[in-house]
Amino acid sequence: xxxxxxxxxxxxxxxxxxxxxxxxxxxxxxxxxxxxxxxxxxxxxxxxxxxxxxxxxxxxxxxxxxxxxxxxxxxxxxxxxxxxxxxxxxxxxxxxxxxxxxxxxxxxxxxxxxxxxxxxxxxxxxxxxxxxxxxxxxxxxxxxx
Numbered sequence: 388x389x390x391x392x393x394x395x396x397x398x399x400x401x402x403x404x405x406x407x408x409x410x411x412x413x414x415x416x417x418x419x420x421x422x423x424x425x426x427x428x429x430x431x432x433x434x435x436x437x438x439x440x441x442x443x444x445x446x447x448x449x450x451x452x453x454x455x456x457x458x459x460x461x462x463x464x465x466x467x468x469x470x471x472x473x474x475x476x477x478x479x480x481x482x483x484x485x486x487x488x489x490x491x492x493x494x495x496x497x498x499x500x501x502x503x504x505x506x507x508x509x510x511x512x513x514x515x516x517x518x519x520x521x522x523x524x525x526x527x528x529x530x531x532x
Contacts, residue, residue, distance in 0.1 A: 405460055407459065422464060438464075479522060
């Protein structure tokens with residue numbers, strides 16, 4: 388478990404709420420790619436592609452598994468000197484996030500591979516519970532700052 392990184396330690400930060408729907412997850416990914424561009428990280432760079440993939444997975448998980456009526460999921464993005472940190476918080480703390488090693492998904496399964504991708508792209512990742520009603524999954528992707 389790693390507590391959230393304080394925004395004050397990062398030169399750049401973003402926070403936004405999204406509906407827990409496929410559209411909300413897609414908008415989260417698009418916002419991240421746009422914000423990275425604003426911070427000078429080109430959308431075609433390996434960093435932007437990795438951060439977009441991680442964001443897509445964490446946001447999709449929040450939309451599918453973290454959905455709670457009347458609640459949104461929160462995306463936070465931090466640009467540090469050597470890492471981009473993605474945090475996605477949802478209102479379903481009772482749904483724990485599995486840790487590696489992951490069970491292999493069925494061959495014909497359409498899902499079950501997402502956190503494997505997060506683990507592949509992220510330098511490190513994890514989950515914490517800031518309070519009883521919220522779960523936050525985070526990942527850090529290395530970049531050349």
